[in-house]
Amino acid sequence: MTKDSLPYELLKLVTEEEIILFKELRRRIKQLNYKTNLTRLIEGDDYWISQVYDSLWTFKENSNKSFDNKKFIDIGSGCGFPGFAYAITHPNSEVYLVDSSKKKTDSLKEIIKSINFKNNIFVINDRIENLGHQSSFRNSFNIATARAVSNPSTVSEYILPMLQSNGLGILYCGKWTNEDNKNLENTLKVLEGKILKIKRNFLPREKGIRNAIFIEPIKSCPDIYPRSIGKAEKYPLRG
Secondary structure, eight states: OOGGGSOHHHHTTOOHHHHHHHHHHHHHHHHHHTTSOOOSOOSHHHHIIIIIIHHHHHHHTOTTSOOSSOEEEEETOTTTTTHHHHHHHOTTSEEEEEESOHHHHHHHHHHHHHSOOSSOEEEEESOHHHHTTSTTTTTOEEEEEEESSSOHHHHHHHHGGGEEEEEEEEEEESOOOHHHHHHHHHHHHHHTEEEEEEEEEEOGGGOOEEEEEEEEESSOOOTTOSOSTTHHHHSOOOO
16 A cells, blocks of 8 residues: 555654554564454555554644653553554653453564664553552553453543543543443542543544543542452443
8 A cells, every 4th residue: 555545634643754664563463463363454444544543543633732752551452553553653652552462462572573663662461450550550651542442431440540640541432322421421430530521533434433532530549440350341330
């Protein structure tokens, strides 16, 4: 795929140097897909829109807030999105990629070795329920993201304990209903957080609707959260 065939909306967000890195990232993920099923979204618009653009628009279209030179954590990173996309476009930030699958984190480490990222990028094979109670991680991050991980109430229980007092969490969602909004608001009351804003975007070339839910702490998240492994997934907080 040539630069000219990339969607205009993406070309507004990235430089030529960044496009080169994204192409190299795609090549490495494609190679690793043969031994580890990282993602099916690797060809054409599936990669450039559903992976790259979808990861970036939440940062690049919020010009009133600085996302650079931050400590960033991507929870349930999978094949590395949005974490790698954020790293490429925010080279002064420190990036942590977390996934419970060792096969996936091993692949992420291979990618980092082979691509000239400017960031310090750390890959962690663990459950976020464990990391959320470690002093070196809890309340440590400026930005926390989770994409295609679980329902918003569950994901917010993973994100809020990781954020600094002025930190920002970003939840990527497809559909977003009034019921979803109510459930998340009730959950965040328990976690001592709130919805900052909700942004809706129609992805280019009819790739669907994406909602980004921005959340932030009000007070320090109660020490009992996140609950033990599997609890947030099985029993989402509803207030």
